[in-house]
Amino acid sequence: MARSAPVGELVARARAGDARAVARLISWVEDETPALREVMAALAPDTGRAHVVGVTGPPGVGKSTTTSALVAALRRAGRRVGVLAVDPSSPFSGGALLGDRVRMGEHAVDPGVFIRSMASRGHLGGLAWSTPQALRVLDAAGFDVVLVETVGVGQSEVEVAALADTTVVLMAPGMGDGIQAAKAGILEIGDVYVVNKADRDGADRLRRELRGMLSLADRPDPGWTTPVLATVASRGEGVADLLDAVESHHAWLTGSGELARRRTRRASAEVEAIAVAGLRTRWGGVGHDHLELLAAEVAQGVLDPYAAADRLLTGPTAPESG
């Protein structure tokens, strides 16, 4: 419980909602600072209040525009809003992200809004390690709603989306449409579906297809009737309905007990990622080059990888080897 002054002060300021302290703590998460252990211990009692809403979908569907419109609607309703834009720091993806961030600029001067793009250094386990801890900072800082915008490409981003209380999946007409959605497995992850750019050709058809496929899909929550909405987020059309749906889902989560289940699942992923990161450090650390020695034997065909993993888990026997 003994806390060095700067950590304690920073945590106190973040809990009071100070944006610069919040930004600093999220940088610590990105930088994988050892002091996080102390920070998270101090923040724990203040967590569990924010409604975490994931916004995901393929590139080009209008995720940032929709996020921005949702922020505006939430602000009109008097809510404090955090936005975490998760950039998988991916080679080869990226692209529109910077431009989109600029578009969110209208909210940048609003003290009730905190916007942050997050990358991952990827040393300790990437976004699965860092995203839940950044959410924890925003939660403890008293944001009523935290929107997590994921680029929606690849497995890890889907895992990040799965950390939300409510996941909004965006689609748009003319992007491969329904069959693509079925193939991509997005029919299992959304609580609310939105066909954005609904003024374009094919929007109604896509909406019907999505409804049809959702009715056949193996949906995780039979008690929740999954809406398929239409928006033109760039003009704000349909955004009020989207916010209604998100809030209805929150009410349903609370009433059904599903909220506690989802949060336990999120905490489970968070604890596991921290534990695995700790083990990785131990296995690869100075004086514990056990993994590298075993790997060399595997590379030479002397040992098979399963036998090596068994030995790794029984730990370094003695510090006798260089």
Add this chain to the structure above:
Amino acid sequence: MARSAPVGELVARARAGDARAVARLISWVEDETPALREVMAALAPDTGRAHVVGVTGPPGVGKSTTTSALVAALRRAGRRVGVLAVDPSSPFSGGALLGDRVRMGEHAVDPGVFIRSMASRGHLGGLAWSTPQALRVLDAAGFDVVLVETVGVGQSEVEVAALADTTVVLMAPGMGDGIQAAKAGILEIGDVYVVNKADRDGADRLRRELRGMLSLADRPDPGWTTPVLATVASRGEGVADLLDAVESHHAWLTGSGELARRRTRRASAEVEAIAVAGLRTRWGGVGHDHLELLAAEVAQGVLDPYAAADRLLTGPTAPESG
């Protein structure tokens, strides 16, 4: 060492190069079959011979066409070739993959070529877990060269690319070009760079830019002069030079000792992934719901995630809880 008949028989057939046995074992990898432990122990002595070549790059640069052209060139040189096309089973990506596989069909009837698209169920740790084990099967089955084609979107695919002995990075003109490459971090991962679709406008400029950026980049192997080639893979142009560069790199790897280092690194990732998967199973297994109990306390704010991870790593204290 006691092996049940079917496993032993299958392994023996795979080691003899029987394509159906190889396919079956790779399915076992995808399905995360417990028998893999026995399979890998039996295959270990026969591994370490194949030259593993990663082919990666952003969507649309012609990865499958280039892979197919490389296969043809390798076959003319009398080599047996395995192709592992890694599909991150990604929500939202996918797309051209199926069509590309069809285009590879010309090699499908050649017994010296084994082609396999690989997905990941993602239970035990995704492609980081399954790819090295699939490579191990192809290696033990006696393929001289194994081409690993990754979709090249996202962090996990870059990790997969890093498992290769030689990584070929493809670019094409008109896709955002040089600055995009620098931003995406691909300047650190390639051993051979290729500007494909070199008959298009901007190819020469892209090649010059790449050369310039590579000369400034923090390259991992100062002893290797990284070539930047030009190809029109769809017409086979430049493919012989590409194969030459790949083979030169292999000779350099062997001569410099870097091959052993890279293979130790690959084995290290493989062993670690197996160890982590084993721990995950233990933490989440029946009678070991320790993680879920801790996660519930974290979700309630009673415990912080670091303290929970500490308790997880000290193991379940006693099987007293339901």
